[in-house]
Amino acid sequence: MHKIVSAIFLAENIKKIEIEAPRIAKKRKAGQFVMIRVGQTGERIPLTIAGSDPEKGTITIIVQGMGKSTRELNSKEAGDTISDIVGPLGLPSHIEKFGTAVSIGGGVGTAIAYPTAVALKEAGNYVITINGARSKDLVILEPEMKAVSDEAYITTDDGSYGIHGFVTQKLQELIDSGKTIDYVLAIGPIPMMKAVAEVTRPYNIKTVVSLNPIMVDGTGMCGGCRVSVDNEIKFACVDGPEFDAHKVDFKTLTDRNKLYLPEERQSAEAFAHKCQLSKQV
Amino acid sequence: MDAKHITTKERLAIPRQIMPAQDPQERIHNFNEVHLGYTPELAQKEAMRCIQCKDPVCIKGCPVNIKIDQFIKMIAHGDFLGAARKIKEDNVLPAICGRVCPQEDQCEKTCVLTKKYEPIAIGNLERFAADYERETGNVELPAVAPSTGKKVAVIGSGPAGLSCANDLAQLGHAVTVFEALHELGGVLMYGIPEFRLPKAIVQAELEGLKKLGVSFVTNAVAGRSVTVDELLKEEGFDAVFIGVGAGLPWFMGIPGENLLGVYSANEFLTRVNLMKSYQFPDNDTPVFNCKGKNVAVFGGGNTAMDAIRTAKRLGAEHAYIIYRRSEAEMPAREEEIHHAQKEGIEFMLLMNPVEFIGNDQLWLTGVKCIRMELGEPDDSGRRKPVPIPNSEFTLPIDMAIISIGNGSNPLIKQTTPDIDVSKRDTIVVDINTMATSKENVYAGGDIVTGGATVILAMGAGRTAAKAIHEKMMGINAGGQEW
Numbered sequence A: 001m002h003k004i005v006s007a008i009f010l011a012e013n014i015k016k017i018e019i020e021a022p023r024i025a026k027k028r029k030a031g032q033f034v035m036i037r038v039g040q041t042g043e044r045i046p047l048t049i050a051g052s053d054p055e056k057g058t059i060t061i062i063v064q065g066m067g068k069s070t071r072e073l074n075s076k077e078a079g080d081t082i083s084d085i086v087g088p089l090g091l092p093s094h095i096e097k098f099g100t101a102v103s104i105g106g107g108v109g110t111a112i113a114y115p116t117a118v119a120l121k122e123a124g125n126y127v128i129t130i131n132g133a134r135s136k137d138l139v140i141l142e143p144e145m146k147a148v149s150d151e152a153y154i155t156t157d158d159g160s161y162g163i164h165g166f167v168t169q170k171l172q173e174l175i176d177s178g179k180t181i182d183y184v185l186a187i188g189p190i191p192m193m194k195a196v197a198e199v200t201r202p203y204n205i206k207t208v209v210s211l212n213p214i215m216v217d218g219t220g221m222c223g224g225c226r227v228s229v230d231n232e233i234k235f236a237c238v239d240g241p242e243f244d245a246h247k248v249d250f251k252t253l254t255d256r257n258k259l260y261l262p263e264e265r266q267s268a269e270a271f272a273h274k275c276q277l278s279k280q281v
Numbered sequence B: 001m002d003a004k005h006i007t008t009k010e011r012l013a014i015p016r017q018i019m020p021a022q023d024p025q026e027r028i029h030n031f032n033e034v035h036l037g038y039t040p041e042l043a044q045k046e047a048m049r050c051i052q053c054k055d056p057v058c059i060k061g062c063p064v065n066i067k068i069d070q071f072i073k074m075i076a077h078g079d080f081l082g083a084a085r086k087i088k089e090d091n092v093l094p095a096i097c098g099r100v101c102p103q104e105d106q107c108e109k110t111c112v113l114t115k116k117y118e119p120i121a122i123g124n125l126e127r128f129a130a131d132y133e134r135e136t137g138n139v140e141l142p143a144v145a146p147s148t149g150k151k152v153a154v155i156g157s158g159p160a161g162l163s164c165a166n167d168l169a170q171l172g173h174a175v176t177v178f179e180a181l182h183e184l185g186g187v188l189m190y191g192i193p194e195f196r197l198p199k200a201i202v203q204a205e206l207e208g209l210k211k212l213g214v215s216f217v218t219n220a221v222a223g224r225s226v227t228v229d230e231l232l233k234e235e236g237f238d239a240v241f242i243g244v245g246a247g248l249p250w251f252m253g254i255p256g257e258n259l260l261g262v263y264s265a266n267e268f269l270t271r272v273n274l275m276k277s278y279q280f281p282d283n284d285t286p287v288f289n290c291k292g293k294n295v296a297v298f299g300g301g302n303t304a305m306d307a308i309r310t311a312k313r314l315g316a317e318h319a320y321i322i323y324r325r326s327e328a329e330m331p332a333r334e335e336e337i338h339h340a341q342k343e344g345i346e347f348m349l350l351m352n353p354v355e356f357i358g359n360d361q362l363w364l365t366g367v368k369c370i371r372m373e374l375g376e377p378d379d380s381g382r383r384k385p386v387p388i389p390n391s392e393f394t395l396p397i398d399m400a401i402i403s404i405g406n407g408s409n410p411l412i413k414q415t416t417p418d419i420d421v422s423k424r425d426t427i428v429v430d431i432n433t434m435a436t437s438k439e440n441v442y443a444g445g446d447i448v449t450g451g452a453t454v455i456l457a458m459g460a461g462r463t464a465a466k467a468i469h470e471k472m473m474g475i476n477a478g479g480q481e482w
Ligand SMILES: Cc1cc2nc3c(=O)[nH]c(=O)nc-3n(C[C@H](O)[C@H](O)[C@H](O)COP(=O)(O)OP(=O)(O)OC[C@H]3O[C@@H](n4cnc5c(N)ncnc54)[C@H](O)[C@@H]3O)c2cc1C
Pocket: A033, A045, A046, A047, A048, A049, A061, A062, A063, A064, A065, A066, A067, A068, A069, A070, A071, A108, A111, A112, A211, A212, A213, A214, A215, A241, A257, A258, A264, A265, A267, A268
């Protein structure tokens, strides 16, 4: 059992949760994730470690309510408990002094990119961050991102805040302005990561994406998280989650993530129904 | 009949006692155990068949050398608890081994009766004695030696880790087992299905270990949550035993393997057994809905049989085993093959998949196979299957489960490079002590042998426990000081 120390919404449907997990807090590195099982009948879901406090023995995760498990997690408050947390899993981000590094986050991907952006800054890179959201109220971690960035940009799809447009437009602008970019990290929805890969491909800029296939164990035992990279099968939980964006087969990833759509819908509806009932009581 | 006054001729006249089982038509609709167990009468009758050889060659066939003649004699005489205790001198998990050992290749193969008659049902008797002891509430805690003050870390809670932990705890050492998953038991819990090994039995064994004082830490992934070096240097363990199993399922590398509906057997069985997805949506983890669908498993081992029989129980219309050799070469236990056949599993032998076919939504719709014939024997001594030219055909299927074996999990290797591994990434050990190339680190089970058996993993755990004990206590095993 792990106690939740604090839980606050950063935006609608996106919650920042700090949980007791002393061993993980001590060990984790940027880019790694945990598998969480909310309750005894829960599924195991992967979530990136957004930060940790080794002294306090806590880790922070930032969760977007998507389906049953993430919404159930987001319904928890400080003082509540979570059944299981295991980690840190996955290979840490490869960090070095690249020169100019651009960190791109889309939606909750901003939270996943944040710890790596911090590590890139600490390694002495000139860090540019571009964070995209659908609209103003979905922008998260703005002050945190600003603090680690030499240049920070925000884009919104509807133009309600920051630059009107997609993250890729800003990236293209930066490239066109003649800036040398040595490294790009892109984390967010699959179409966004794919689009970033296409922007940087002609310029041969080293580009890394963090993949989010469906996982079960997170330890390399089941092969459910397999992704196709450079036409080879890789297990994202042990060989990743970060891979060379120019070699990833995004189409397979998109399709494989649809595997349980009807079941996910069924679960989510049942959960929503239960919440309704408990509100009425 | 009286066990004391029975002649050899009379013994040999008794037929091998069949263990009662659920009717195949009934059991394909439930996950309850297939076999119902011997009654005491049946067990005694079977035990009386044993001619109590002067040289009990059956013992040589058992990897842990259970005193088979002695325990069977006790059963014949009605001393069931004595039999259980006799078995436990050599095997700490008899209720499990009695159920899952490939007896026809081990103890029952070497039994003298095998040639002319049917072998003694050693596995069934072992299972009976262990079940009798547990079900009558007569399990005795073994004596535990006074505390030695030594600490051992066991990584992995499969049969290798559990048996190692058991022996070390009995010798008075403080043992902590670290398990990556949220549940203990390894393949016994997440691989082998309930209908072959009820999970309550595994739980009872685990309870026994807890009572012996073994501590268990779940959700602890060695190599990620904690490394072997940290266990030895920072956490004060005197020795580490690695029993992390095989893991890392192999895929076939043929086109279409990433289509929706293509699973590894590990994933399918883990979702069903460990995550209880057959109780979806009461449990949150989903699994492909087999109901009314055509499901094919590729492979011929125990895992393949377990996967296809699970799919059948989940409602598959057609359930195929597709295997590239013939039935004689199948590595699965004979009994599982027979059970599968009775349950209506369709065996498509001497066939190999060459491509998975999908629709435009990328859902699997079929598999293209080629027929095979058996050629010359290969390195393993089995006749090598060779494709018959122009014999391809397409079988419509909705789900494919790949069960062609496992490689080694890379986590320990990634983080402990000073443990030598083979070309296949299995850990290299001295087979007399299970010591690895790294001081005070031992390993055993599937991580050393590649996918093998429960009893071999257990035996390895015990060998390691003895060596660890001798090393920690400075006992010289071979006449020299350490
Ligand atoms: C390595 C890794 C790190 C991740 N880190 C975070 C994080 O820090 N914060 C966060 O909010 N989410 C993160 N995710 C995604 C998160 O795991 C999924 O959103 C979650 O598993 C969905 O579970 P659910 O039951 O709530 O939704 P489900 O009912 O399972 O699914 C609802 C919707 O989410 C989609 N979905 C299902 N699984 C995934 C998945 N693995 N990734 C993306 N979409 C999925 C489905 O297609 C469906 O549209 C990460 C995923 C991975 C693999």
